[in-house]
Amino acid sequence: MAGKPFTDEEKKTLVELHGQGLSLNKIALTMDRSVGVISKYGKELGLPFDRTNTEAATAARTADLKTRRLALEEKLLSDAERLREQMWEPLDVHAFDVKGGGFVFDQIDEPTPRDKVDLIKAATYALNASIKLAEITSGNGEDDAKFMIGEFLVVAKAIAKEGINDEVEPESEAD
Structure with missing residues (x-):
């Protein structure tokens, strides 16, 4: 099943969005088209989709998240230790005195x-x-698995909107 034709107006929009530095996925979402269609017409128009910046940003974000998880892991261990120690420490008890009407x-x-x-x-x-x-x-x-699931959902959404377009080949890793 072929998708709707890619118009000259859409080609203009594609060039404009690419010129603004939007990623392939962001352009596809903005134009409500599949990543494959945007990639195909981007190639026809000579628009490179360099993934170097995306990969560097993803690597930096992954490193930042790992650092935050390590810090949280340490805090949780400290919390567990403090809670364990409280089992053997004196405890202040607060209660309401029904007869006396106070705490x-x-x-x-x-x-x-x-x-x-x-x-x-x-x-x-x-x-x-x-x-x-x-x-x-x-x-x-686990992070790799989550990334792959996310990519699958993007493709599934595009297929649901556009149908399978036999003319469009998936983007290769080298692109």
């Missing part, structure tokens, strides 16, 4: 068994979150 403040030697359960649950949650961040940061391929 009562007291200190007990350590939290109640119920409070200890809550502290352990919170510490475990923080520890598990830290472990999950460590797995992501260690580079087990």
Whole structure:
């Protein structure tokens, strides 16, 4: 099934958007066309879509996110440690005195068994979150999988809008 024809007006728009420095994907979204169609007509018009800047920006963003995950991982471990230590520290108790009509403040030697359960649950949650961040940061391929899923969704959306166009070949990695 062939898509709608690419008009001269769209070619002008493509040249303008490319001149503004928009990426292939951004132009495709702006023009409501598939990446393949924009790539095909961009090549016909001699418009290069250099991915060098995109790759550098993606690498920088990935490094920044890894640094943030490492910092968060460390904070979560610290949180788990502090919560664990609270199990054995004195606890200030605040309660409402129904008879006296005011608040009562007291200190007990350590939290109640119920409070200890809550502290352990919170510490475990923080520890598990830290472990999950460590797995992501260690580079087990999860980021690559998310990127591939995102790319698949872009292509699927374009196919849903335009249908499969046998005239358009997918963009190769060298482009």
